[in-house]
Amino acid sequence: MKTRVAIMSVMGMFLLAAQAIAQQKTVTGKVTDENVSPVAGVSVVIRGTTTGTYTNDAGNYSIRVAAGQVLQYRFIGTLPVERTVGADNVINVQLRRTATNLDAVVVTALGQTTAQRSLGTSQQSVIGADIAQTQRENFVNSLQGRVAGVEVVSTSGVPGASSSITIRGVSSISSSNQPLMIIDGLPMDNKTLNSNVLASDAPGSQTAFNNRGVDFTNRAADLNPEDIESLVVLKGPEASALYGIDAANGAIVITTKRGKAGTGGLDYSNSFRIESTRARPELQRTYSPSAAGNSTFQYFGAPYPSGTAFFDNIDGFFQTALTQKHNLSFSGAATDNRINYRVAGASTKQNGVVPGSQLNKINLTGASQAQVLPWLRADLSMGYTYASNDQSFKGDGGPLIGLLVWPQTDDAKAYLTPAGIRRRLFLSAVSEVDNPYFNVEKNKINSRNNHIIANFGLVLTPFSWGNLRTNIGTDSYTQQNLLLRHPESAFASSFNGVIDQANDITRNINAQTLLNFNSRALTKTLSISGLVGNQISDNKSTVDALKGQDFLDPNFVSVNNTNLRTNRTTIAQRRLIGMFGSATLDYRKFLYLTATGRNDFTSTIPKDKNSFFYPSLSASFIFSDAFPAVGRIMTGKLRAAYAEVGKDARPYAYRPALEFKTSANGGYGYGFTGPNLELKPEFARSYEIGTELSFLDDRLGIDATVYRKQTKDQIVNDIRGSYATGFILFNLNGAVTRNQGLELTVRGTPVRRSSFSWDMLANFESARGKVLALPNNLPESYVSDTWLFGNIRNGTAPGLSTRSLTGTFYVRNTQGALLIDPTTGLPIRSTTFIDAGYDRQPDYTIGLSNTFRFNRVSLNFLLDIRKGGDVFNATEQYLTARGLSLRTMDRNTPRVIDGVLRDGKENTATPTVNSIVVVPSIQTSYYSNISEELFIEKDINWLRLRDVTVNYVVPERILANASVFLTGTDLFLFSNYSGLDPIVNGNSAAVGGSGAAGIDYGNFPIPRGLNFGIRMGF
């Protein structure tokens, strides 16, 4: 039976092929938009086949086709057009761009394209040109405000800083909340290296970073924004259900550019940027340093004598940074359109405002598609990226902290003594914070990355009822990291220098096969289409790390130069098999019902539970088509979707391994984390309801979605258990979190004339994430890396936000009055970590973008507005505790803190009201023991000009196909935040859960930049 089917299908192919070759002729034509300007890159495909071509820059195309066949003209964001080939050899087509039109072609899960009308789930597209136009090296940073529901947090403002991206808020307490990245159909690794693989971070090590103070680029940033054709954000598990467990937090589906032109074309563009730092903190210049205590500089000394000379160390430190970027691409297609190609190269040289910080990047990409046989189309793409990134340390002991506390009476620029060693003022080598100049000059974080993404795809159409699409690809990189803490630096003088090297060799192999079934009529009004497929992934990362301590020559950077060396290997491997299917019922093109199912098999869950199935169901109803009376005034769609999605654990989570113990005489012992052989996958259940409406001939469009997602049996990593278990931490199922929110996108075209047009787009998001339960009724869960300053961390508990903060805040009596310590007159801090109602989740965010086109000039800007959400200004607390903050200027004023004494009567009807007078300048614990609470700035709002671009198309008579542009990034920020920049992360994007986003400690702000450049086509 099987053989017969095979023979028949092979014969079928030949028949089809023979028929196709029969009476072909060449059809040419021009595709234009409603302004009669040519549209490049329109896909022209013979319906029911994969044979096709694209229009060139002049909008022209040429294709071999037989009479009677139907040509489909598709372009993202426009209505698809179909023309039957008749006697004419020229077919000109006019496309209509649409704002919300339901027939616009959109990319969905698995890289399929479909009409917007059939989608029952929420997704939003961004075209590549909009991303590239922002001139950001890390394309992730250009998404904030462009898609409702997407939140981007960049770790800091230095080149190569990691950025984390979350869609619809934080739902996982300890694991990653970032979406799956898909590039040309296959998953792309967006890892930010976790410092826990360094030899310095081995268990029990004294030199651990714990993701504090160090940062590495998130690897998706290796992608050149100029190579992105389009990007689609699948917001919830409903839209991304087919991608399975890695897409539980949504997915970002990227399509890269392919050769489009009918003839060869060379495009060149460049961009030059000047960046400067936006803000600097104010420091007091009244009180001199006191050598009190043995920690870093403190300023509780006598007032400076009048006439003291001050140095402006801060202003002199930051530099004006120059960046240049050059892009060259060469693309085209063979005359018979059977082959297209695009090769592109880009070079980026970015300098940061912090001296010594830089990013050098080279991108090389090549992509080619070929119609090998009438029923076989091949697509091969490869991308190579080399990135070398130098970052400065941040946070505790980083150059910003050093810069702020360095005595202003001393010129910090002279950071070496005449003998060439670190110049210190009056504290010991360990206690005295590094001079910032010394810090950026002598301490290093360098990361070099060689990244290859290769993707080989075949589309087979041997049968008329569908096609088989198969892709295999690799996303592999070698990341060489070198972290140097100089022997003379305060970081490492007690170890006489620490050098870390870690080479991360990551290779991810992914294969995916889809069998698509074309739409087939069941009855006159009902048709069905669908697909089945499988996906296999094998992800492996091997990190070989070594550490050297005790330098011989303090300035020779090599492990070979150290006396004490340790090494460590960390291997992590995960394999995944997924099988999935989807079917869509289409009733009269106005009611669609899609059901999907996926079964995943993962290597990281115990065998008996490692296979799990989850379904999704979505419906789309075009009520404006169902009721023509409504359709005359508007178009409208209602959609509803429900999805379940499972999620596995990290590798090796359920059975602990022994650790080599560095205590006397070696030996093995268990680490902190205990076994959990009962570990099972977590499940999220999510539903969303939405509508897409458009009015006034598509000039006003609204897309609204409400969603609610509940995760049960959530796996919480490294949550505390009782010591009596024999272990300290566990990976447990049992957390329940709930996320809900509203997303609203409004698009409008207030003016549409041939010489002037105005388009606007507003994205609104309001989201809430709440913890409903923790495993075993444990009182608190936190990610320990976030405990980076004082006694505050990202702790959460049932009833609290997923982005709450807990700390040893002040304790109060039953009346809510502060309890005062009778021995000191100062408020008493809790001895345990408690909640005090802090939440880093914004109330809402708005991204507002406007585009004006006036003849040859266009202006586009994006405003990013945020309301609410708390930010912890740790830098300010640090400066206060050291007497540098302006808020310590009244240090000599005696005061009595409002509150009641904790004398046993605090909760009675007559508590003793505090009357103890404190003078902070005498009792400096007034500042040094102050609770973090007073530095959590509540309800931080901002209005930020994310980017603004002016583009001018050069008249043809001067230069053909050329335009010049001016782009400003982060030009202004209005905020009620008192620190430098409320977009911060105290850790990096590597840390899971809510991480340390919103904890601002010694972090460099995002600089403002001005780009100018030219785009030319030949």
Place this chain on the structure above:
Amino acid sequence: MLLAGGLTLLGGCDKFLDVNTNPNAPQTVSANLYLAPMLHWMVTSPQFDGRFVGRYTQQWTLPTTALTTWDRMGYDPTSDNGGQQWRDVYWTLGQNLVDMNTKAEAEQRWDLFGVGLILKAWGWQATTDLHGEIIVKEAIDQTKFSFSYDSQEYAYQEVQRLLKLAIEQLAKTDGAVDQAYLAKTDKI
């Protein structure tokens, strides 16, 4: 064709997915290799806690005149001060000692088993001396997340029982008793 492919895949699925044995470190080792870290901390832990206990048992004074949290019947919040012995018995010994004893007994390494039992007895003794009522009966159980404490009296009885058992083991010379094996990591 696809079905056949799918079936082949399913057959090989188990093997393909079987990559979750941690390659970075062993999950179980020869019984004697557990011993050294436990002995190290057996010596070190009492000294750590001694920094705080010594103020009362040895009348140590502090350079400052301020009362410490300990003087006020408290403890140092957000710090491990004074918790080392507890950590030692339940974590450093903890499951490691259970695994070592189980293996040693099964392999008839009576000498190592005897040492293990003495360690266990020492742990309960030293910990109950410091902390009074402690968790003995329910200790080292990863399926529980709350535990009942046992009386000090019971803890001392358990110490006696363990020591008697240990002496019996150490007297044995049959089985796999091997001084060299034991001495590999027994530096005491």
